[in-house]
Amino acid sequence: MSLHRRARDLFAELQEAISSRLEEIDGVASFKEDSWQHVSPHDPDSTGGGRTRTIERGRIFEKGGVNLAEVGGRLTERLAARLEVEAQRFEATGISLVIHPLSPMVPTVHMNLRHLQLEGGRSWFGGGADLTPYYLHEEDAVHFHRVWKEICEAHAPGSYARYKKACDDYFRVKHRGEARGIGGIFFDYLEDDPEGTLGFVERVGRGFLEAYVPIVERRAGERWWDHERNWQLVRRGRYVEFNLVHDRGTLFGLETGGRTESILMSLPPLVRWDYDRKPAAGSREADLVAVLREPRDWV
């Protein structure tokens, strides 16, 4: 079976494993699945389809999506130039998930894993996972990073530091001078050793529940108050700003005529924008912002 096909099957298996486990944790809401076929209006030769699984109004998860996609078409000139190849047909497959919990004590999480196969034979893996807390719990940040560090270092010593920095650099809300969250790992254009890289991507995918679930279990029972919920809604605004202004994947998807509802499932369910809202000095909200301004080494 081709590497691309094996990547696709892995992503399908991860979608099932992750959505089942999250549903079990929530205990109230369940994932609904939409199977879709989509042709980009910009590329009549495009093929596209996927399964979008979303959960809404849960006990723990206010909104989330775990999406599987398989799309094909011709590389745009811009993407061909970035890959330093001729424009040609490609096939891409990936899993993308974003979970927005109801409680401001439980962080939002994102993971994406993808494989891009060119007709000419070359192929690349990319992906990563990052955490966006509304209140900083150091032990959560340390735990999240520790899981990724172990997986990265087992694959290639030194890779955690590189992927951690790439994550901090990428998920930056430049116009705010802040990171989107406390980071994680981010990698792209991994071309060498496809077999080994598929194994690494598999361990990242399987590591997701280990990285995130203990944090959910630790925080979901904590009490929270209106002003904390309010702060969460304000911070979710920054999440929207990053995804709509800076995120290459989101903008590429919207520009090239991807399926809008699957792309924008990443947006939070409820969001506030107050004018010039600043946390009080010395508050827990100010502590979070300080960490977002200056990314920290967690492990």
Next chain:
Amino acid sequence: MSLHRRARDLFAELQEAISSRLEEIDGVASFKEDSWQHVSPHDPDSTGGGRTRTIERGRIFEKGGVNLAEVGGRLTERLAARLEVEAQRFEATGISLVIHPLSPMVPTVHMNLRHLQLEGGRSWFGGGADLTPYYLHEEDAVHFHRVWKEICEAHAPGSYARYKKACDDYFRVKHRGEARGIGGIFFDYLEDDPEGTLGFVERVGRGFLEAYVPIVERRAGERWWDHERNWQLVRRGRYVEFNLVHDRGTLFGLETGGRTESILMSLPPLVRWDYDRKPAAGSREADLVAVLREPRDWV
């Protein structure tokens, strides 16, 4: 007094007149003013300052801003290329307003008027006004467009049709296949007859209250229910999507290091994103979407 200075004084006068009248209508909340000076991190020779007036948590206006700005610096290569001039120093001044009412029956409104003066002597006016209802009231749309048509046609016969079409074309949420609202007028790069154009821009600015206030007065007393408020929050999501993904002014401001809080005061106070939310066939919500898909001639 230079044309640029006179434009600036006009915008200051409009800011005062419009914010006072809106405050009077609201009757509860008042505008707070922030005077600011700002230097772009990308252009150490930049000068910038303004007065941002915002209203929040009013009886009628949930959030709104009426901003005055005066900035200067060097044209970026991209902007110089668009204007077909050499890169050089510029001064720009403008008024920009966005009002988000609390009631889903009262439409959101936006107006912007601006003047760009190059060191080399050339200068341009631009601007426009547009309306974003959550429920369609045809008489409101007709009234809004009639005010602009009268002002445009008195200035230059045939200009209303051009500016109306430019508005429909510009305020398009492309990835949704929808207009942001029911339009209005939009004009840019008006260079000929600066005296006459300043007069036109003045009449547009003074026309704002005539275009918007009767609609507020007609709708503010109407009862509304939770499902209508919910629909308003979902539609506000489209407003955010337009402003952050497509609006040239917003993206230019954020990229060039403008004052983030003044630029993003345009974002609504509270917003929802549900997955794949579609109005029921035959509903009033579906009527609105039909009009947004196919812009209509209102007068």
